[in-house]
Amino acid sequence: MQNAPVTAARKPLDFTSTAFLIVAFLTGIAGALQTPTLSLFLTDEVHVRPALVGFFFTGSAVIGILVSQFLAGRSDRKGDRKTLIFACCLLGAMGCVLFAWNRNYFILLFVGVFLSSFGSTANPQMFALAREHADSTGREAVMFSSILRAQVSLAWVIGPPIAYALAMGFGFKAMYLCAAFAFVICGAMVWLFLPSMRKEPAVKTTATLESPRRNRRDALLLFAACTMMWGCNSLYIINMPLYIINELHLPEKLAG
Incomplete structure (x- = not known):
């Protein structure tokens, strides 16, 4: 009697999970190409005073918060996150093209930042869609989100050096066009491979509407800690390139 050869069943490639990983990387690259060089771009290309550089970052944060909160509330209630992420990628690409060709401070502040805020929202919306997909397929959601x-x-890690290499070697126009290209590829991946998750109507109860009072103090402390942490991080990102180039007189690419 011959024993039949035992072959291990191969697990088919999960294109959806792979697409999520690629989209996460591309949205990160698109952001990492723009943010670290923004203060240098405003100083050298737009030729604005230091106070206007700080005002630009403040306006960018305010507009970004408003856009992100509006889209987050809308996507949680109705609509398809996949379509929203696709639209955000396209608008983010348009914002990058505007930064590549325009050098008017106020157009960049109000129009460019508005478009870029949609591009930045693509990343958290992608995480929300990934969580819904993991829950619906029985995948370990925490581990998937960590990946x-x-x-x-x-x-x-690799985005800022590439950003400075592009900006210093080929100009800011090339750098922003590369970021726009990353958004376009990301949008294509979203449209072709990410799943559409149907919204389930939420049942509103007293338990879901009211949070325990004892948690509010902890939430406020967490909010204050995160605000200070991200404030320090923003100070570093804004000032570090200018300090290295203008004060230490080191090569511009070293800031990456």
Whole structure:
């Protein structure tokens, strides 16, 4: 009697999960190409005073918060996150093209930042869609989200050096066009491979509407800690390139 050869069943390639990983990396790259060089771009290309550089970042934060909160509330209630992420990628690409060709401060502040805010929202919306997909397919949601965050972290490790290499070697126009290209590829990946998740109507109860009072103090402390942490991070990102180039007189590419 011959024993039949035992072959291990191969697990088919999960294109959806792979697409999530690629989208997470590309959205991270698109952001990492723009943010680290923004203060240098405003100083050298737009030729604005230091006070206007700070005002630009303040306006960018305010507009970004408003756009992000509006889209987050809308996507949680109705609509398809896939379509929203696709639209955000296209608008983000348009914002990059505007930064590539325009040098008017106020147009960049109000129109460019508005478009870029949609591009920035693509990343958190992608995480929300990934969580819904993981829950619906029985995948470990926490581990999957951790892997996606690792992709974004990887993008921010290699993105800033690439951004400065492009900006210093080929100009800011080439750098922003590369960021726009990343958004376009990301939008294509979203449209072709990411799933559409149907919204389930939420049942509103007293338990879901009211949070325990004892948690509010902890939430306020967490809010204050995150605000200070991200404030320090923003100070570093804004001032570090200018300090290295203008004060230490080191090569511009070293800031990356």
